Amino acid sequence: MVYTVERIKTGIPGLDKLIQGGFVKGSAILISGGTGAGKTIFCLQYLWEGLKNGEPGIYITLEESSDEIKKDALVFGFDFETYKKKGKFKIIEKNIFEDPDLEFFDIDKLKAKRIVIDSISLLSLIISDQASLRNRLLELIRSLKKRNTTLLLTSERIGDNLSRLGVEEFLVDGVIVLNFTPIGSQAGRSLFIRKMRRTKHSEDIHPIEIRKRGIRVLNI
Numbered sequence: 001m002v003y004t005v006e007r008i009k010t011g012i013p014g015l016d017k018l019i020q021g022g023f024v025k026g027s028a029i030l031i032s033g034g035t036g037a038g039k040t041i042f043c044l045q046y047l048w049e050g051l052k053n054g055e056p057g058i059y060i061t062l063e064e065s066s067d068e069i070k071k072d073a074l075v076f077g078f079d080f081e082t083y084k085k086k087g088k089f090k091i092i093e094k095n096i097f098e099d100p101d102l103e104f105f106d107i108d109k110l111k112a113k114r115i116v117i118d119s120i121s122l123l124s125l126i127i128s129d130q131a132s133l134r135n136r137l138l139e140l141i142r143s144l145k146k147r148n149t150t151l152l153l154t155s156e157r158i159g160d161n162l163s164r165l166g167v168e169e170f171l172v173d174g175v176i177v178l179n180f181t182p183i184g185s186q187a188g189r190s191l192f193i194r195k196m197r198r199t200k201h202s203e204d205i206h207p208i209e210i211r212k213r214g215i216r217v218l219n220i
């Protein structure tokens, strides 16, 4: 029996072509990168793409306030407010790891198809030992997958480590690394697909740019 993988568009121009058409539906993807690398913008574009295609979405923010996220989005012309009024979108400021039930209630009510958790880096401050951290994350990822949602998690990248906590990259189906190296007056931004289960993906480092429409993969 051949199993056809269902995919959803990432919303990042040029990226779908590098991963056989998009993220595997129902998968969990980690967006890893240093500060200012574009993780939040990536997530906003991903949710916006879903809303345009009739897929409700939820943004769970653990660092920026919901007002800040709304402003970040408006810069690129993503007016989430319209979808919020229609009951298709919601920003949640609460920590899903402390009160998961409440958040699942919202996810079920909205019939959310796309979920973002930005970011999970602070988790290590709340949960100190690695084993329970890993279990909590795994539990969360599983519950979200059961609901057939496609999940993006962001994590700060420190040096050569893919993620701050050092456990999350093994729990997810895919890892995309965003890089930002300031080179004098020029900014060198790039994207790299570190892992993408069930996908024949590009193994190159791809230059990207952030402009008024958001992130775009160059030379595609």
Ligand SMILES: Nc1ncnc2c1ncn2[C@@H]1O[C@H](COP(=O)(O)OP(=O)(O)OP(=O)(O)O)[C@@H](O)[C@H]1O
Pocket (backbone or CB within 6 Å): 033, 034, 035, 036, 037, 038, 039, 040, 041, 042, 075, 156, 210, 211, 212
């Ligand atoms: N309109 C714009 N045009 C070009 N570049 C922009 C624009 N808006 C933001 N940027 C760039 O994007 C960066 C912010 O991206 P983003 O907030 O997604 O980063 P992040 O990886 O989430 O960072 P953090 O770890 O601090 O949350 C800014 O520092 C700036 O370099």
Ligand SMILES: [Mg+2]
Pocket (backbone or CB within 6 Å): 039, 040, 041, 118
């Ligand atoms: Mg951010």
